[in-house]
Amino acid sequence: MPTMTAAQKRARAKNEYDAFLAGCPSRELLDRISDKWVALLIAALAGDLPAREPGPLRYSELSRQVVGVSQKMLTQTLRSLERDGLVTRTVTPTVPVTVTYDLTDLGRSLQTVMRQLKSWAEQHMDEVFAHREAYDAG
Amino acid sequence: MPTMTAAQKRARAKNEYDAFLAGCPSRELLDRISDKWVALLIAALAGDLPAREPGPLRYSELSRQVVGVSQKMLTQTLRSLERDGLVTRTVTPTVPVTVTYDLTDLGRSLQTVMRQLKSWAEQHMDEVFAHREAYDAG
DNA sequence: CAGGATCCCGCTAGATACTG
């Protein structure tokens, strides 16, 4: 995520600075949390996955649960979540070293909201797909 | 948005097909609605902006309210929303032609959820930014 | 007015290889 999007730069240049639409920090955050892997990692850590209880997970466990994530994106996303205070990273000096990740309270509060999004998707996807087919047919 | 992400292809290739994490339709939908302009357009059409009531908006009104969106992305995003049954597109044969966009009931139900996300961002951004500074300092 | 068609650039996800 860039520090400032082209849209924001343009708005700034034109001196039309709209709080919600362009340069507002909450917009930045909205961008952040609507990231693909962010959503999945938070769900995974919250235990919001079939056959899993909430609790800390190790790096390798995460990479197994979040099917399809590359090492690069996993590390990168975890770092950004840690930076934002949404997850904790705990290193246990065993050999080899053990690293676990867990949600913070802040992270859990976010998860509550994210869960609703997931819920909406699950409830309405049939309807959306029906619309999509009708549109493509017409 | 691609029909199938690289992650999905990989999952399919490995025959590890996880419902929520890889190829599930609800995942696709989550991707869709976490789009930047989708969020903003829905908010705009819902009237979830300073000094605006809900109601239909014209193409040019949208492009003015959603600061920074290009014509291409505006059209593209509106089309996809229409295809998914989230907005309606109404053409009135005046000269020149008048086109208005409005949320459907489905779109409004989504907006309810999106609003929560926005709300979360607005309430917790200070905390997140504090974490961020601390992290960068350390 | 409401777009369609093109060109083109920057970013970034992803693959691969390496390491404490």
Added chain:
DNA sequence: CAGTATCTAGCGGGATCCTG
């Protein structure tokens, strides 16, 4: 095990010009 480093291709998205 839990990452880091490097390279590259692909495409999202912006700018620009054009039209019914």
